[in-house]
Amino acid sequence: MRCISVYTDNFEQFSDLFEEVLALQLGENDEREVEGVVVSDSGQVPEHYIERMSAKPEVVVMKDKTRGITIFQHGKVFEILLPTEEAAEIVG
Secondary structure, three states: OOOEEEOOOOHHHHHHHHHHHHHHOOOOOOEEEHHHHHHHEEOOOHHHHHHHOOOOOOEEEEEEEOOEEEEEEEEEEEEEEOOHHHHHHHOO
């Protein structure tokens, strides 16, 4: 799974930027600023990362089931986890 980090603790701001972030052509470890918010490609994460993060009480878990996307919100960051196929479609 590919992880894109969005550095904000404001859900409304994240929600407004979500589709734009998915459309970015980020390379691995690439970092950009979108409307004043830093967005970075954090590379690949292992499958067990979802289970580990979901078990933490301070982590909010959201899912886009139609696209297989998982979103974690914790602290001042949102992490968008894209299945490899989805990441390939977005990038390619």
